[in-house]
Amino acid sequence: MASVTHSPVGTVARVREHHRAYGATSVLRGVDLDIEAGEFVALLGRSGSGKSTLLRSLAGLDPAPASEVEVEGRTSVAFQEPRLLPWKPVQENVALALLNTSRRDERDRRATTVLDEVGLSEKSDAWPLSLSGGQAQRVSLARALVSEPDLLLLDEPFSALDALTRIEMHRLVLQLWARHQPAVLLVTHDADEALMLADRVLVLDDGLLAHEWQVPVPRHARTPTHPHLSEVREQVLAALGVQSLDQKAAGAA
Amino acid sequence: MSALAPPQPAAVPAEPGAGRTRPPTTVTRSRGVRLRWLRRWVSPAVILVVWQLLSSAGVIPEQKIAAPLQILATARDLVADGTLGAATLVSVQRVALGFAVGAAIGVTLAVVAGLSRIGEDAVDPPMQMLRTLPHFGLIPLFIVWMGLGETPKIALVAMGVAFPLYLNTFSGIRSIDRKFLEAATTLHLTRWQRIRHVVVPGAVPQALVGLRQSLGVAWLSLIVAETVSASSGLGYMINHAREFLQTDVIVVGLAVYSILGLVTDAIVRTLERKALSWRP
Numbered sequence: 464m465a466s467v468t469h470s471p472v473g474t475v476a477r478v479r480e481h482h483r484a485y486g487a488t489s490v491l492r493g494v495d496l497d498i499e500a501g502e503f504v505a506l507l508g509r510s511g512s513g514k515s516t517l518l519r520s521l522a523g524l525d526p527a528p529a530s531e532v533e534v535e536g537r538t539s540v541a542f543q544e545p546r547l548l549p550w551k552p553v554q555e556n557v558a559l560a561l562l563n564t565s566r567r568d569e570r571d572r573r574a575t576t577v578l579d580e581v582g583l584s585e586k587s588d589a590w591p592l593s594l595s596g597g598q599a600q601r602v603s604l605a606r607a608l609v610s611e612p613d614l615l616l617l618d619e620p621f622s623a624l625d626a627l628t629r630i631e632m633h634r635l636v637l638q639l640w641a642r643h644q645p646a647v648l649l650v651t652h653d654a655d656e657a658l659m660l661a662d663r664v665l666v667l668d669d670g671l672l673a674h675e676w677q678v679p680v681p682r683h684a685r686t687p688t689h690p691h692l693s694e695v696r697e698q699v700l701a702a703l704g705v706q707s708l709d710q711k712a713a714g715a716a
Numbered sequence: 717m718s719a720l721a722p723p724q725p726a727a728v729p730a731e732p733g734a735g736r737t738r739p740p741t742t743v744t745r746s747r748g749v750r751l752r753w754l755r756r757w758v759s760p761a762v763i764l765v766v767w768q769l770l771s772s773a774g775v776i777p778e779q780k781i782a783a784p785l786q787i788l789a790t791a792r793d794l795v796a797d798g799t800l801g802a803a804t805l806v807s808v809q810r811v812a813l814g815f816a817v818g819a820a821i822g823v824t825l826a827v828v829a830g831l832s833r834i835g836e837d838a839v840d841p842p843m844q845m846l847r848t849l850p851h852f853g854l855i856p857l858f859i860v861w862m863g864l865g866e867t868p869k870i871a872l873v874a875m876g877v878a879f880p881l882y883l884n885t886f887s888g889i890r891s892i893d894r895k896f897l898e899a900a901t902t903l904h905l906t907r908w909q910r911i912r913h914v915v916v917p918g919a920v921p922q923a924l925v926g927l928r929q930s931l932g933v934a935w936l937s938l939i940v941a942e943t944v945s946a947s948s949g950l951g952y953m954i955n956h957a958r959e960f961l962q963t964d965v966i967v968v969g970l971a972v973y974s975i976l977g978l979v980t981d982a983i984v985r986t987l988e989r990k991a992l993s994w995r996p
Contacts, residue, residue, distance in 0.1 A: 522902055540902040546895050550917040550994045559913060560903045590994045606903070616902075 468589040474535065474618035475500050475614045475646045476521055476575030481531040482514050490516045492670030498614065503640060503647045508667035509703060514650045518616050518668065545603035545620045547591035553602050560610040565681040577609045578602070580642065581635060582716065584645035589688045597628040601635065608643050621656065633659055637682060637701065658692050659685050674702045729797035782964035790964040791971070799953065804972055807938060810866065811976075814873025815934050821874065822881030822930070823923075829882075830889030830919070831911065843882055851875045852940055859945075869941040877930040878939035884926025888919030924988050931980045939973060 476498040483491040490513040498504055508514040520527040522540045539560065557574040564570050578584050581601040591599060602618055607615055617636075621629045637660065640647055651657055657664045658678060659675045666674040674693050678685075685692060699708060757794050770776045771783030782790070794800035829839040854875065858868040892915060900910045942951020950969050957965035 524898055524901060537904070538902070540899075542895070542899070544895065546899040548896060548899070548914065548917070550920070551913070559905070560904060562903075562909050562913075590996070592994065592996045610904075 467608060473500050474498065476648070477533045478517070478521070479533075481517070481520060481527065483513070483520065483525070483527070489670055491520075494667075494670070494672055496593070496665070496672060498646050498648060500613065500646055503645045503649070503660060504664045505649045505664045506660035506667060507651060507654060507657055507699065508665065510652065512667045513670055514667045515618055518618050518648065518650050521614070522616050534614060537610060538614045538616060539607040539610055539612040540616045540618065541600070541603045541607045541620045543569060543622055545591070545599040547594075547599055547602055547606070549591050552588050552590060553594070554582065556591060556683055557606045557609050558603060571610055574605075575607045580608075581605045582637060597624055597632065600624060600632065600695050602637065604636070608639055608645070611643060612645050615640075615647045617647060617649040617651075619651055620649075622651070622653070629656075636660065654696055654703065655687070658696055659698070664695070664699060666699065668702065674699075753917045776858060778963065780960045780963065782962075782967065787964045787967050790962075791968045794965070794968055800968065800972065803948065803950045803953045804971075805975070807942065807951070808976065810869050810941075810949065811873055811934050814870040815877050815931070817870065817876025818874035818934070819858075819881055819927075820932065822878035822926075823885055825878075826885035826889065826923075827881045830886050831915070832871070840886070843879070847879050847883065851937070855944055859940050864945045869938065869946070872941045873934050873937045876933035880929035881923070881926040884929070885919060885923040888922025888926075889915055891922065892918035920991055924984070924991065927979070927987075930986050931984060933976070935973065935980070983993070 476496070477493055478496040481491055481494040481496075482489070482500060487706055494517060506514050506517065516525070518540075518566050519525045520532050521534060523534075524540075535573050547553075548559070554571070557578060558570045559572040561573060561638075564573075575584070575587065578587050581604055583601055583605070586594065586598060591602070594602065594607050600623075603620070609697075613645075621632050624632060633656065636647075649660060650655070659682075660693065661678055664676045664678060668674070676699065678692070678695065680689060680691060687693070701707070722809040737896055767776070768784045771778070771786075772780075776783075778786075791800070825839050825843065828835040829843075830836070834877065850871065855868070855872065858871055862868040862871065896914050896918060897910070900914045905913065939951065942949050946955065954966050954969040957963075957969070
């Protein structure tokens with residue numbers, strides 16, 4: 464892949480003692496997080512735990528003091544809803560991320576290439592509202608990747624998709640990650656998804672990053688029955704406050 | 717009569733190829749639709765025929781309203797001697813000029829108010845206050861300020877056009893989904909790129925609603941302005957005819973007004989179809 468020119472080195476995002484509150488409600492209470500270049504990090508948390516808030520700070524959508532949130536290089540975001548501009552055809556939506564590239568033919572060429580990577584070349588002239596949910600989300604991924612970001616922020620991008628499409632999307636994301644080598648922060652509430660995709664899994668609880676697991680298993684070996692993974696899975700679920708069946712039985716007795 | 721009646725075939729023929737390729741339900745339905753369409757022409761035709769008969773019998777006096785056939789003949793004469801064409805041209809020019817001025821003002825103000833809070837606070841209050849003013853009520857003031865020439869007519873049209881365009885374009889800009897604006901931020905668009913690729917196209921659907929409304933008001937304003945005073949144009953033709961009780965000329969003038977309204981509406985519809993082709 465010729466477009467990959469940067470080699471991932473160093474830290475792309477540094478979060479220190481990050482606080483955020485909505486009115487009187489404190490959402491983030493001193494979060495510390497480093498994301499290394501090329502690393503795939505999954506951020507888990509229950510609804511309202513502040514995981515999307517942290518992503519918004521990193522994306523620059525909510526203003527955060529530079530002393531608390533520092534991002535090196537370019538970020539891009541894929542949201543839960545694809546947020547494609549409905550009045551622009553697919554290809555133009557993707558090329559929109561390249562408007563700081565002055566040459567139009569260059570923009571078109573790169574948009575075409577990345578649409579091909581997500582398998583949607585034949586839809587490049589289609590209107591976004593004519594796409595299926597999975598197709599629209601793939602365009603959204605293409606738009607996020609075409610600018611070769613150093614940090615790709617994924618805000619529950621697969622949660623609205625059906626189970627089969629979600630599996631396809633997981634595979635696609637891993638392919639794209641290997642090819643473009645951005646650091647990825649995936650916000651999700653799905654422990655299995657996190658364990659299939661990430662190098663490192665974090666759980667945000669009560670405004671703090673409370674738990675962290677490394678996942679040293681190669682991705683091709685990550686099956687639901689993998690002994691190490693199922694062990695981590697139980698720990699992650701416990702950290703998220705999901706009781707195991709044994710605990711439930713014990714509680715009932 | 718034949719010129720006023722719709723093209724009515726002597727017998728309703730079967731649709732070409734209907735019996736061979738189409739399933740019978742479709743044939744029945746499409747014939748039903750066509751019959752319905754024809755049926756809807758029956759009552760207008762009956763009204764015209766009755767009107768003509770009553771006029772011919774002398775029940776409806778010509779000073780009140782002329783007979784349909786006579787109106788038709790007068791229309792032909794007015795077209796032939798160039799009167800109607802010249803009058804229509806004058807009126808169309810007034811509407812076009814007034815619309816251009818009003819649209820420029822309305823859209824500019826909407827953009828100023830839509831893109832910044834300071835702009836909104838400066839522009840919106842006076843616009844909201846003036847909006848409640850019935851703009852036809854301004855005619856006496858316009859005459860005092862501008863006399864009886866072309867200017868007050870164009871000003872009245874412009875005034876009528878500016879408000880619906882302002883209100884709709886402004887609300888179109890303001891009601892753009894915040895999610896798209898956030899997406900623009902994450903794509904690192906500059907302020908100008910954001911306006912060009914997100915704000916303007918996002919406001920177009922609502923602005924087009926304003927365009928449709930404003931063109932309706934434009935014709936109405938012109939008719940009122942020309943009726944109050946005019947020395948040329950369709951309104952002049954109608955007023956002149958009134959003095960000589962030429963009801964046929966009056967009806968021809970009115971018919972041209974409605975045709976012009978229909979034509980502009982058709983133009984806007986085409987524009988909408990083109991500009992909003994992204995909608996499913």
